[in-house]
Each structure stands twice: as C-alpha cells, then as structure tokens.
Amino acid sequence: MTLFNDLDARLLVDLLRDRMRPQKSLGQHFLVDEQVILRSIQISSEFKKPLNHHSHVLEIGPGPGSLTLEILRSDAKLTALEIDNESVSHLKRVFPDLGERFTLNEQDALIGNWPNDISHIISNLPYQISSPVLEKIQNHHLINPMSIIILLVQDEFAERMAMKRGYDTRGPLGMSLWLDFDVYLDRKIPSNCFSPAPKVNSRLVILIPTKRKELSNINRKLFRIITKHCFSNRRRKIRTSLSRSPKRLNRVKGWHKEKWINAISNISNKTIEGMPDEWLDLRPEDLEPNHWAILTNTISSN
Numbered sequence: 001m002t003l004f005n006d007l008d009a010r011l012l013v014d015l016l017r018d019r020m021r022p023q024k025s026l027g028q029h030f031l032v033d034e035q036v037i038l039r040s041i042q043i044s045s046e047f048k049k050p051l052n053h054h055s056h057v058l059e060i061g062p063g064p065g066s067l068t069l070e071i072l073r074s075d076a077k078l079t080a081l082e083i084d085n086e087s088v089s090h091l092k093r094v095f096p097d098l099g100e101r102f103t104l105n106e107q108d109a110l111i112g113n114w115p116n117d118i119s120h121i122i123s124n125l126p127y128q129i130s131s132p133v134l135e136k137i138q139n140h141h142l143i144n145p146m147s148i149i150i151l152l153v154q155d156e157f158a159e160r161m162a163m164k165r166g167y168d169t170r171g172p173l174g175m176s177l178w179l180d181f182d183v184y185l186d187r188k189i190p191s192n193c194f195s196p197a198p199k200v201n202s203r204l205v206i207l208i209p210t211k212r213k214e215l216s217n218i219n220r221k222l223f224r225i226i227t228k229h230c231f232s233n234r235r236r237k238i239r240t241s242l243s244r245s246p247k248r249l250n251r252v253k254g255w256h257k258e259k260w261i262n263a264i265s266n267i268s269n270k271t272i273e274g275m276p277d278e279w280l281d282l283r284p285e286d287l288e289p290n291h292w293a294i295l296t297n298t299i300s301s302n
C-alpha cells in the first residue's frame with residue numbers, strides 16, 4: 001500500500017497556494033512534475049545509496065511537501081527545515097504525526113545545527129541560499145559524513161558546481177566542492193515543472209563524497225582564499241594575482257600579508273612538481289583542481 005494514497009504534488013501545491021502567495025524572496029517555486037520528484041528519489045538508488053530504514057534524510061525547504069511526500073513513502077527517517085510559517089502550518093495539516101519518522105522544524109536552514117546522523121540530503125533548494133547552503137553542507141559533511149546529496153538548483157549554478165562544461169564553468173565554487181565531492185549533473189528541469197515557473201531552467205545535481213589522498217593535510221581555508229582571490233580577476237595572470245595578498249587572508253590562522261609576500265617570492269622562481277610549465281603566466285581557469293591543491297600546499301609550506 002502506498003502511504004498517503006490521497007495526496008499528490010498538484011494537490012499539495014494547490015492546498016498551500018490557496019492560503020498564501022508564493023514569495024520570490026524565499027525562492028518559492030514549487031515542484032508539480034511527478035517525474036522530477038520521482039527522479040530525485042530514484043537517483044539515490046542509482047548511486048547505490050538507496051533510501052531505507054537506515055537512512056536519515058534532510059530536506060531543506062519542503063514548502064508544499066511534494067518531495068517530502070515521496071521521501072516519506074520510502075522507509076527513511078526525515079527531518080525537514082522550513083522557514084515559512086504558512087508552509088509549516090500546511091505541512092502539519094496534511095501530514096499526520098508520524099512520530100520519530102518525521103521531524104518538521106520551523107527554522108532557517110542556514111542557522112543552527114543539523115542532526116549529526118544525516119545520511120542523505122534531498123532538496124529543491126531556495127535559489128538565493130544555494131551558495132551558503134553548499135558551504136554549510138560541506139562543513140557539516142567534514143564532521144558528520146553523509147552518503148549522497150541530491151539538489152535541484154539553477155542550471156547555470158549546477159554547471160559551476162560540476163565544472164564540466166568548459167573553462168568558463170571553472171571557479172571557486174566548483175574548486176571548493178571538489179575538495180570533498182564528485183559532482184554529477186543529472187537532468188535539466190524546464191521551468192514549467194514548477195508553480196509558479198521560475199525564469200530560468202533548473203538542474204538536478206548530485207554530490208558523492210570522495211576522499212582524495214593528496215588532500216589529507218590541505219589547509220581548506222587557504223585553498224578557498226587562494227582560489228577566490230585568483231578567480232576574482234579571471235583575465236589576470238596568476239602571477240599578477242598572487243603578487244598581492246588576498247582579501248581576508250588574516251582569517252586563515254597564522255596568515256598575514258608579510259608572510260604571504262614572503263611565501264610567494266619563495267616559490268615564484270622555483271619549479272613546483274606537478275604544476276604545468278609556466279603556470280605563473282596562465283589564467284586561473286587553465287589550472288585543474290589538483291593544481292590548486294598543489295599550489296595551496298606549496299604556499300602553506302613556505
């Protein structure tokens with residue numbers, strides 16, 4: 001028997017929209033396409049991380065609850081964080097008390113801790129918080145490792161996460177994710193799968209945790225500062241960018257301007273194993289993620 005036989009995505013969205021007007025500022029574009037919802041769940045099985053009674057799913061921004069419904073139909077435990085009071089009341093009305101299996105918190109997902117035994121994140125993310133949510137996911141994962149993360153985000157953002165469509169998509173976002181994840185692009189999702197329809201296409205994107213041997217001791221903060229710094233002037237040669245100390249460098253423990261200038265002058269006339277020839281004269285998008293790792297390690301050991 002299917003749980004909640006009388007519910008479907010259309011109905012959930014209609015019930016919520018009867019009571020409220022979707023707010024752009026909260027990224028309220030609700031999924032109405034059943035295929036996309038089923039796909040979001042099916043992906044976990046394809047990556048051999050199926051939802052079952054051992055799973056604990058985190059959903060960020062359940063809204064009307066269409067994705068929520070499908071997660072609850074699996075055997076998984078679910079924690080959902082929703083900031084919008086109207087959505088929370090709606091979810092409490094439509095889903096009966098499922099005890100420990102379903103926890104719904106009225107909460108800004110960016111604030112406060114997430115449960116430490118989350119195995120899956122499945123979410124149609126509110127677009128305006130995509131970047132800080134990813135940062136939080138990555139920090140959470142370092143302490144509480146997860147199995148798989150399936151997100152629906154803007155297509156252009158998904159491409160920057162995965163960095164697979166040419167050099168333009170390379171940047172600090174993808175470089176940072178690379179430290180901990182392999183990023184896979186799934187289907188493009190046209191805007192008519194949502195109500196109200198957003199202006200741009202979306203995409204399902206998957207993060208699979210990976211451990212990279214070469215990164216066991218990397219200074220992640222320094223890595224992020226260096227990539228952000230160099231990519232903030234994409235057309236500039238790496239040599240030129242590195243000659244100035246990055247903004248916010250002193251947020252990295254033990255680092256300050258003089259130390260940076262010294263470190264850079266120490267490395268700039270040496271060959272660094274693993275770096276391409278003449279790398280100082282390249283642009284940031286010419287370097288692969290592992291080059292940024294080598295560069296970070298070289299700078300931090302000088």
Ligand code: SAH
Nearest residue numbers: 029030031061062063083084108109124126
């Ligand atoms: N998952 C639903 C709704 C997606 S719309 C669906 O696919 O249909 C995005 C949802 O995120 C909205 O319900 C919005 O209220 C919620 N939201 C926006 N900002 C949030 C935040 N900071 N924390 C938690 N939820 C948020």
